[in-house]
Amino acid sequence: MSAPWTRRSILKAAGAVALMPLLPNASSAVPVKLAGPTMGTRYRVHMENPPKGLRVAELKHVIERVLKTTDRLMSTHRSDSELSGFNASESVSWQRVSAPTARVVETALHVQRASGGAFNPATAPMVDHWGFGAVRKVYRPPGAVPDGILDSVRQAAIELEPGRMRKGHAHAALDLNAIAKGDALDQVVSVLEREGVHDYLVEIGGEIVARGPGPRGDGWRAGIEHPRGGVHCVVELQGQAVATSGDYVDFYMHNGRRYSHIIDPRAGRPVEQELGLVSVIADTAMEADAWATALLVMGLEEGVSFAENHAMAALFLRRDGSGYRELTTPAFERFRVTYT
Ligand code: ADP
Ligand code: MG
Numbered sequence: 001m002s003a004p005w006t007r008r009s010i011l012k013a014a015g016a017v018a019l020m021p022l023l024p025n026a027s028s029a030v031p032v033k034l035a036g037p038t039m040g041t042r043y044r045v046h047m048e049n050p051p052k053g054l055r056v057a058e059l060k061h062v063i064e065r066v067l068k069t070t071d072r073l074m075s076t077h078r079s080d081s082e083l084s085g086f087n088a089s090e091s092v093s094w095q096r097v098s099a100p101t102a103r104v105v106e107t108a109l110h111v112q113r114a115s116g117g118a119f120n121p122a123t124a125p126m127v128d129h130w131g132f133g134a135v136r137k138v139y140r141p142p143g144a145v146p147d148g149i150l151d152s153v154r155q156a157a158i159e160l161e162p163g164r165m166r167k168g169h170a171h172a173a174l175d176l177n178a179i180a181k182g183d184a185l186d187q188v189v190s191v192l193e194r195e196g197v198h199d200y201l202v203e204i205g206g207e208i209v210a211r212g213p214g215p216r217g218d219g220w221r222a223g224i225e226h227p228r229g230g231v232h233c234v235v236e237l238q239g240q241a242v243a244t245s246g247d248y249v250d251f252y253m254h255n256g257r258r259y260s261h262i263i264d265p266r267a268g269r270p271v272e273q274e275l276g277l278v279s280v281i282a283d284t285a286m287e288a289d290a291w292a293t294a295l296l297v298m299g300l301e302e303g304v305s306f307a308e309n310h311a312m313a314a315l316f317l318r319r320d321g322s323g324y325r326e327l328t329t330p331a332f333e334r335f336r337v338t339y340t
Contacts, residue, residue, distance in 0.1 A: 017225060118265075132250065150268055178245070186241075241287075242288060
């Protein structure tokens with residue numbers, strides 16, 4: 001098994017790796033590979049059988065512009081982003097919102113409703129409180145969230161209308177980190193499709209979309225990483241996206257308890273449960289990204305039954321002694337392959 005594409009190196013991420021065969025490529029056209037830094041991680045694009053006359057330098061430029069747009073609009077790590085402006089404002093009046101941010105917020109609010117509040121884009125004040133916001137000051141638990149923070153999340157009441165957005169609480173703030181990377185990936189895929197590229201694998205920080213026959217002519221494979229490193233299992237993608245969320249990716253330990261960057265907004269504290277990793281395969285990377293986080297917050301019982309009831313393709317790894325035990329939905333099994 002060869003895995004020449006390493007995972008995100010700047011920030012840690014749960015995710016998948018592209019598995020490349022050692023065999024030479026099946027077609028005569030030379031594959032094209034692009035890569036670069038983005039959003040504290042890296043993006044990679046691998047194209048097989050690219051259309052004749054594809055202007056690679058221009059394509060790279062367009063892809064990087066798309067990625068920069070997400071960062072410029074939705075980053076909570078930049079104080080000059082559109083989202084940081086919305087968060088800093090204490091106004092509860094309508095504020096202008098760009099189309100890309102609105103698109104991501106709309107899906108985030110949909111997943112919030114559908115997940116019964118397990119996923120919540122207005123969790124930002126809690127993320128900050130537990131030490132996982134843009135300013136990292138906290139490496140030991142600060143104690144329960146104060147009522148003011150609970151209120152700002154519970155009464156956030158984010159509303160969206162064409163071109164504008166508003167909050168129902170002066171201190172409400174949005175965090176789109178669990179979903180924006182997925183949307184950026186979908187946007188890159190749209191660029192490729194528009195340029196006539198239909199055989200590709202795109203990865204951003206451990207999230208992958210792949211389509212087409214791939215290097216060997218029999219499909220693209222992605223290895224879902226194990227929390228302890230290495231590949232846990234391999235899936236074959238035909239236009240779908242795989243995204244992973246893990247409570248081991250970013251956390252601190254205190255008195256034997258794990259404090260993770262994934263917050264249960266219903267409880268007002270980091271998730272604390274037996275579930276360590278969730279991977280979701282969906283038609284879009286934005287959905288896969290959001291639902292991987294949502295199912296992780298739901299926890300093992302609620303998450304597994306929700307995924308089964310909604311025919312979602314999901315993999316769950318629960319802690320079991322010193323290792324992990326796997327649970328999957330039938331829809332997930334349709335993507336699993338034995339990699340040789
Ligand atoms: P990663 O981006 O680390 O690969 P996720 O997609 O699961 O993993 O996103 C985690 C990030 O989402 C956290 O760092 C935090 O900013 C934000 N977040 C934490 N809890 C929630 C939640 N319940 N709903 C929505 N976003 C959350
Ligand atoms: Mg996510």
